[in-house]
Amino acid sequence: MKLILHVWRQKNSADKGRMVRYEVPDVNEHMSFLEMLDVLNESLIAKGEDPIAFDHDCREGICGMCGFMINGKAHGGFKRTTVCQLHMRHFKDGDELYLEPWRAAAFPVIKDLAVNRAAFDRIIASGGFISVPTGSAPDGNAIPVKKQDSDLAMDAAACIGCGACVAACPNAAAALFVGAKISHLGHLPQGQPERDRRALAMVQQMRVENFANCTNIGECEAVCPKDIKLEVIARMNRDYIGASFTNRPESGSGGVG
Amino acid sequence: MELISGAPIGPIETAWERHKFALKLVNPANKRKYNIIVVGSGLAGGAAAASLGELGYNVQCFCYQDSPRRAHSIAAQGGINAAKNYHNDGDSVFRLFYDTVKGGDFRAREANVYRLAQVSVNIIDQCVAQGVPFAREYGGNLDNRSFGGAQVSRTFYARGQTGQQLLLGAYQALERQIGLGSVKMYPRRDMLDLVVVDGQARGIVTRSLYDGKIEVHFADAVILATGGYGNVFYLSTNAKGCNVTAIWRAHKRGALFANPCYTQIHPTCIPVAGDYQSKLTLMSESLRNDGRIWVPKTVGDKRSPDQIPESERDYYLERRYPSFGNLVPRDIASRAAKRECDEGRGVGPGGLGVYLDFSDCIKRLGAAKIAERYGNLFEMYERITGEDPYRVPMRIYPATHYTMGGLWVDYNLMSTIPGLFVLGEANFSDHGANRLGASALMQGLADGYFIIPYTIGNYLANSKLPKLSADVPAAKEAFCNATNITNKLLNGKGTRTVDSFHRELGKIIWDYCGMARDKSGLEKALGLIPQLREQFWKELRILGANEEFNQSLEKAGRVADFLELGELMCIDALHRNESCGGHFREEYQTPEGEALRDDANYSYVAAWEYKGPGQSPALNKEPLAFDYVHPSQRSYK
Numbered sequence: 001m002k003l004i005l006h007v008w009r010q011k012n013s014a015d016k017g018r019m020v021r022y023e024v025p026d027v028n029e030h031m032s033f034l035e036m037l038d039v040l041n042e043s044l045i046a047k048g049e050d051p052i053a054f055d056h057d058c059r060e061g062i063c064g065m066c067g068f069m070i071n072g073k074a075h076g077g078f079k080r081t082t083v084c085q086l087h088m089r090h091f092k093d094g095d096e097l098y099l100e101p102w103r104a105a106a107f108p109v110i111k112d113l114a115v116n117r118a119a120f121d122r123i124i125a126s127g128g129f130i131s132v133p134t135g136s137a138p139d140g141n142a143i144p145v146k147k148q149d150s151d152l153a154m155d156a157a158a159c160i161g162c163g164a165c166v167a168a169c170p171n172a173a174a175a176l177f178v179g180a181k182i183s184h185l186g187h188l189p190q191g192q193p194e195r196d197r198r199a200l201a202m203v204q205q206m207r208v209e210n211f212a213n214c215t216n217i218g219e220c221e222a223v224c225p226k227d228i229k230l231e232v233i234a235r236m237n238r239d240y241i242g243a244s245f246t247n248r249p250e251s252g253s254g255g256v257g
Numbered sequence: 258m259e260l261i262s263g264a265p266i267g268p269i270e271t272a273w274e275r276h277k278f279a280l281k282l283v284n285p286a287n288k289r290k291y292n293i294i295v296v297g298s299g300l301a302g303g304a305a306a307a308s309l310g311e312l313g314y315n316v317q318c319f320c321y322q323d324s325p326r327r328a329h330s331i332a333a334q335g336g337i338n339a340a341k342n343y344h345n346d347g348d349s350v351f352r353l354f355y356d357t358v359k360g361g362d363f364r365a366r367e368a369n370v371y372r373l374a375q376v377s378v379n380i381i382d383q384c385v386a387q388g389v390p391f392a393r394e395y396g397g398n399l400d401n402r403s404f405g406g407a408q409v410s411r412t413f414y415a416r417g418q419t420g421q422q423l424l425l426g427a428y429q430a431l432e433r434q435i436g437l438g439s440v441k442m443y444p445r446r447d448m449l450d451l452v453v454v455d456g457q458a459r460g461i462v463t464r465s466l467y468d469g470k471i472e473v474h475f476a477d478a479v480i481l482a483t484g485g486y487g488n489v490f491y492l493s494t495n496a497k498g499c500n501v502t503a504i505w506r507a508h509k510r511g512a513l514f515a516n517p518c519y520t521q522i523h524p525t526c527i528p529v530a531g532d533y534q535s536k537l538t539l540m541s542e543s544l545r546n547d548g549r550i551w552v553p554k555t556v557g558d559k560r561s562p563d564q565i566p567e568s569e570r571d572y573y574l575e576r577r578y579p580s581f582g583n584l585v586p587r588d589i590a591s592r593a594a595k596r597e598c599d600e601g602r603g604v605g606p607g608g609l610g611v612y613l614d615f616s617d618c619i620k621r622l623g624a625a626k627i628a629e630r631y632g633n634l635f636e637m638y639e640r641i642t643g644e645d646p647y648r649v650p651m652r653i654y655p656a657t658h659y660t661m662g663g664l665w666v667d668y669n670l671m672s673t674i675p676g677l678f679v680l681g682e683a684n685f686s687d688h689g690a691n692r693l694g695a696s697a698l699m700q701g702l703a704d705g706y707f708i709i710p711y712t713i714g715n716y717l718a719n720s721k722l723p724k725l726s727a728d729v730p731a732a733k734e735a736f737c738n739a740t741n742i743t744n745k746l747l748n749g750k751g752t753r754t755v756d757s758f759h760r761e762l763g764k765i766i767w768d769y770c771g772m773a774r775d776k777s778g779l780e781k782a783l784g785l786i787p788q789l790r791e792q793f794w795k796e797l798r799i800l801g802a803n804e805e806f807n808q809s810l811e812k813a814g815r816v817a818d819f820l821e822l823g824e825l826m827c828i829d830a831l832h833r834n835e836s837c838g839g840h841f842r843e844e845y846q847t848p849e850g851e852a853l854r855d856d857a858n859y860s861y862v863a864a865w866e867y868k869g870p871g872q873s874p875a876l877n878k879e880p881l882a883f884d885y886v887h888p889s890q891r892s893y894k
Binding site: 011012028030031032034035038039042045046048049050051053055056057058059060061062063064065080081085086087089110111114116117118120121124125126128129130131132133134135136137138139140141143144145146147150151153154157158160161184185187188190191 | 538
């Protein structure tokens, strides 16, 4: 099949950027979307034109490195599918596709379809963890965990941090991403001691990073390649509100002896 | 060069304890005076950076991805082994040790493997405490599954995403240290050279993938945890960015490269579909717990699988290896699949595939149970192939997956360059000639959490590490070397793309140094690779400049190193006149077609020393002794 692509080309973060039209003949239905772009890039290089930059790594839908908008939908809008796992059999001859990078103030464009998502790392660094020094853990079976809790934690932990939720959100909110981490750790007994601190710190950092508020639109859930549910946002809100009420300044006199 | 492993003598059960006590310590107030560089942020690197930062060292951690959470450990599916014996089925530290040494076809260092088995139990505890959501039973305890090469259930898992969950645990621990200021993270950096001052590793040269800036970073010790070199085959299950550059350039600075020919071909991957194919996707080995592998009995049988009656199917693994059946180790399962396909019984387009069939277990357990165990894998398979494995058997074929070879390290995980430590898949140490399933995650985390925090302190406490000025000649020279390589790649005036060279190299390696090798093929490859390398430097075309986000340039630097490594792999494969584990030389096999080792002549680690461009590498040997697991013909019958 033959496709017509309109691709966002932007040399660097200072460049204004524009859409450029490309024709891709001979697209095989078994190719992945990224393989189709590989083929296009090979032909661009042969013509002496700068290939299209896009992030990707594992190409099996787990590393979270790839992602861009296809016709306004994050990862193309197919259920539970990252763009690296999207195959061309879902398209037909003559389709015209518009490819754009994630658009969010917190995700500046590096080049073409590649953006900088370091804001996500800083949110995790602010509180998305359980503080457990290496070597100090009790036996793995010392604390039984209800299977359901463990399964719910796993559902939320499946987040790959790709940023599709932010890109799909009209507010460019990161609530699904942050809610997923808060839910993952909050469902487990090991995550309880830091549950309040975690919610306060991560929500605070989310604001610092210029992510806007959630207004319950649900686009994020619709495009999430790992099926993270809106419920995690409710949990984030509950933990955050609860912690806001009960939060007390840390005592300065403890621990010195 | 004499290779001294430094493994403790005396009873193996207490070796690590005794060794740890003998290691010198750095006092807490002094730790912050030491800078440590960690390259790579996967299970080994991430765990090491987090643990060392927590101990109080100043850590700088580098990765090529945009975030440490994306390291390729994340793609491991099936699970992680640990000798917990939670299931009362006869497991023990000694049994995990035994299985690993045997699974590695008696080419690993016993003391390292024993230590790995010992700390395996701590890893599970650590990960549970970090919030890794391992699968649980209704009673709240951890669940286990069985894996290839073992007759006990010792594999812990988190659905089909165990690597992801373990990596996120390490990543979160790492981010915590970044937040606390003990680790500084440098994402999107390639390591281009190692700085060696007066024989000690004292820093690295990196290139920023954002803007091409080349920089020198100094440290008191350098840890490489940069993964394996499977992408030398072009098509592999590795992520596209995985590369050999960090360890290869360290090799060229004096670190010996051990057993480069030991590569693992994983039996259950989705077959190649076309010549545009950019990578191969693994289907977890855990599927072999419930799936049955078969081919039609008749050569050239083109009927669809549901039209082939039971009596005309050959469940060849169950037939040839009745006691392990579909759960034989990877090297054996891969070669068996190759043999069936070579003899014309392969299925699917091109005949390069065998069936992995779930219909029996779906009948027995119901589709819902199977979906709970493998749902995400089935979905991934369907997405890629367009076929529904609940109804049609999967088609699978072996693909490059893991590399057992890597930089030589001693018992402290230090390479032949003092101060250069190598962890995880990047070193050679624990898996011998074949790695068992669910052991890579175990080794990465063992090295990062439980071994390097002890051994690096001993090095720092025992070494004189004078303060370096920024213009120390070795650093300048390394900086110039990195800059020159980059310029040389950009100055090529040819017409060919870097991918075209990578594909061509991959095909040579796959054809002549893949699942089966022989003397004439290897000699042929040794003729072809230098020619291809010469063409590469003449005919390569890289557009754009260094000072920008230039993905072709990144790739070109990596392929340049693969073109050198590929030759060393073939040299190693040619010199090893025996078959063992993943290294199968056609000339050396038993009448039944199994690997035939030559313990009298080849029971050693082959550690190659770089001698300069155009020079043959020098072979150094570390003899292997087996005091606890006596080498025997591996049998899984």
